[in-house]
Amino acid sequence: MKGMKGALLALAIFIGGAMPALAEVKDDPAVVEASKAEAGILVYSNLEPEFWEPVLKLFNEKYPWIKVEATNMGGDLWEKYYAESSTKTRTADLILTGGADRWLEFIDKGEAVPYVSPHTADLPEWSRPFPGLYSASTDPIIIAYNKFVVPAEKAPKSVADVAALAPDLKGKISTYDAAANPFGLSLFWTWARDRSELWSLMEKIGPSARPERSAGTIRDKVLSGEYGIGLFLSGVNIPRLSRPDVEKLVGWSFPADGTPIVLRGLALTKAASSPNSAKLLLDTLLSRDGQIALAQNGVTPYRPDIKKGDVPFFSYGSIVEQVGEKNILIVGYDRDLVTNRDAFTARWKAAFTPQ
Structure with missing residues (x-):
């Protein structure tokens, strides 16, 4: 993780200054033909249509025949892919x-095509952890608070702040249910791995919290x-939270x-029916x-040649510039989570049991 974070810091030093231009990447003519x-192309994703619109506009301008x-x-996409691919039914070309x-x-089953994109050299190593597995975005996790429930002088800026407020907010705090939501589990696991104080904070927050399965419900x-x-x-x-009315x-x-x-993963599938078209979309x-197109509605780009502006x-x-490199916790692909899932979940449930 330290090596990973060192690579992340290299991105931050460019912020606020001129970015070096990266060489223009050319398509492979054979793939295009x-x-x-x-x-x-059939894509299975967890992105709603509005996130795709700017990307597909860009893609269709360049490849109008696709x-x-x-x-x-x-989460249903995995079972659907495995069921379809096992029966040779048309399934996702890209996930x-x-x-x-x-x-x-998916990687262990050999279902990801170890494709080397022409953009690979432009991407940080931590964003492409396995052959063929890339990152479409690097989306941050935030704390949100209702201004009519939590006064401005107590607005939480950290997990420690939430823990300090918890005794006065019984039943008024929510977070992902890590016992029922794999995404939520990975967030708490990452915090526990990189922050030794996790459990002491969770033991303060948990009794006042009402976990939910869905981020939309919490929001x-x-x-x-x-x-x-x-x-x-x-x-x-x-x-949505940045809208003036909200x-x-x-x-x-x-x-x-x-x-x-x-890290929002991105890979070509072994069972793809349109592998060449899918390569062009992945490259895009x-x-x-x-x-930049994918970021128009709120997902977060990570290439070193993209600035906030x-x-x-x-x-x-x-x-990175805002919170500091030391406070970036990458929720990556940690096999220890899979191995220790049951014990970790049990401890999390104990911390979040109402008292």
């Missing part, structure tokens, strides 16, 4: 989603005031004592223009 004989169907399937444990399973209940604080809310909510109700912050950054998503919200580098 072969794509013209394929029947379009039709892209991008679905939003959540874009989170979930470290499921990606590790909506913070907006309504049912919850005063949403701990570890996905940063894809930043655009800012009157809700504030948010990157946790100053440790901001989890989630990893390109500078593709990363290039996108409407945040780049990875601008988050």
Whole structure:
């Protein structure tokens, strides 16, 4: 992890200064030609349609003959892919989603094509942890709070702040249910791995918390005031929380004592029916223009040649600049989580048992 973070810091030093231009990447003519004989791309993802629109506009301008169907399937996409691929049914050519444990399973089954994108050299090593597995984005995790429940002078800027407020907010704090949501489990695991104080803080927060399975539920209940604080809310909510009408109700912050950054995985599938077209889409998503397009509605790009001013919200580098490299916690692909899942979950449940 220290080596990984050293690589991350290299991104941050460019913020606020001129970025060196990276060499323009050219398509492989053979791949482009072969794509013209394929029947379009099927993508299984956990992104809603509005996130895809700018990317597909960019892609279709360059490859107008390739039709892209991008679905939003959540966690069900893995079972669907395995069932379809086992029966030779048309299935995903490309998968874009989170979930470290499921990606590790996918890699171990040999289902990810070890494709070397022409953009590989432009990407930090930590963003491509296995052959063929890339990162589409690096999305931060935030703390959100209702301004009518938590007064401005007590606005939480860290997990420690949430713990200090917890005794006075019984039943008014929510977070992911790590026992029921693999994504939530990975967040708490990462915090425990990189922050020794996790359990002492969770033992203070847990008795006052009402965990939820869905980030959308947490967000909506913070907006309504049912919850005063949403701990570890996905940063894809930043655009909505930044709207003038919502800012009157809700504030948010990157946790100053440790901001989890989630890698949203991206890979070509072994069972792809349109492998060449899928390579072109993957390459587009990893390109500078593709990363900027994907970021238009709130996901976070990470290429070192993208600054905050290039996108409407945040780049990875601008988050590093704001919270400091030492407070970046990469939620990556930790096999120890898979091995120790049951024991960790049991301890988490004990901390979050109402008293």
